Amino acid sequence: MFELNGYYRLKNANGDSLALSAFNGNSSFVVWKKDSKGRPAIKIKVSTIFAREIAKKLKGLAEGASAEGRVPLVIQKYNPDTKHFDVDSSICLVRDDKNVYSIELSGNGTGAKFEIRASQVFSDGSNPVSKEIRSMQGVRELIDVLTVQLPQANLLSTYGAKGSSAGNGGGKQDPFANKTSSGNTDMSSSTDDDSLF
Numbered sequence: 144m145f146e147l148n149g150y151y152r153l154k155n156a157n158g159d160s161l162a163l164s165a166f167n168g169n170s171s172f173v174v175w176k177k178d179s180k181g182r183p184a185i186k187i188k189v190s191t192i193f194a195r196e197i198a199k200k201l202k203g204l205a206e207g208a209s210a211e212g213r214v215p216l217v218i219q220k221y222n223p224d225t226k227h228f229d230v231d232s233s234i235c236l237v238r239d240d241k242n243v244y245s246i247e248l249s250g251n252g253t254g255a256k257f258e259i260r261a262s263q264v265f266s267d268g269s270n271p272v273s274k275e276i277r278s279m280q281g282v283r284e285l286i287d288v289l290t291v292q293l294p295q296a297n298l299l300s301t302y303g304a305k306g307s308s309a310g311n312g313g314g315k316q317d318p319f320a321n322k323t324s325s326g327n328t329d330m331s332s333s334t335d336d337d338s339l340f
Contacts, residue, residue: 147300149173151288153246153257161248161257163189163288165296170194172234174248174255185250187218187232191297194289197234201289204236205244205282212238218250243278246285259285 149162158177163170174185189197193216200214213235220231232250239245244259261280266272272280 147296150292150296151285152262153259155255155257157255159184159255159257161246161255163293163296165293165300168297168301170293170297170300172248176253176255184253185232185248185255187234187248187250189289189293191294193218194293197236198286198289201236201244201282201286204238205279207238211240212236242275244282 147165149164151163153161155161160175162173162175164173165171170189172185172187172189173183176184197216200216204212204214214237216234216236217230218232218234219228221227222229232248235247235249237245237247237256245256246259247254247256249255258278259281260277261284264272264277266276
């Protein structure tokens with residue numbers, strides 16, 4: 144069985160965590176608040192086409208000429224009562240005046256912000272890695288995750304699912320359906336703080 148419950152992770156200074164997880168052919172951004180119990184605070188489905196759009200906007204933000212920038216992406220959901228699309232949740236990509244990137248997610252009446260940082264610190268050995276460089280490395284990493292890993296994770300997450308030809312076995316349960324803990328047991332990737340420098 145493949146472990147796809149958090150193939151990309153970030154953690155913020157408040158102790159909240161963000162995971163990109165795949166289940167039954169679909170990936171989602173899942174936000175757990177520090178003291179959250181049960182269901183995640185925010186869960187935003189990320190289809191392959193939406194993942195490509197996030198990657199495109201993130202790349203455009205990184206290549207922008209201005210010092211600061213905000214790029215919102217608003218997810219809409221069809222309301223059968225009003226027969227219109229209503230705002231369901233949103234993702235905002237941000238670059239501050241120090242060229243540090245972050246991702247803001249909102250939904251279910253709450254929000255959370257996460258600084259985008261590379262999961263591994265590396266350099267040419269002659270200079271320490273600045274916050275700006277680590278953030279840019281994190282942007283490149285997230286773009287790769289969205290465009291390369293996400294489609295693979297979606298495919299692998301169908302293995303053994305009920306009705307799937309990818310493998311046999313019974314149907315799997317959504318890992319977030321009746322979760323009793325926040326699941327923040329291993330946040331080693333992109334979670335270390337700036338005290339390392």
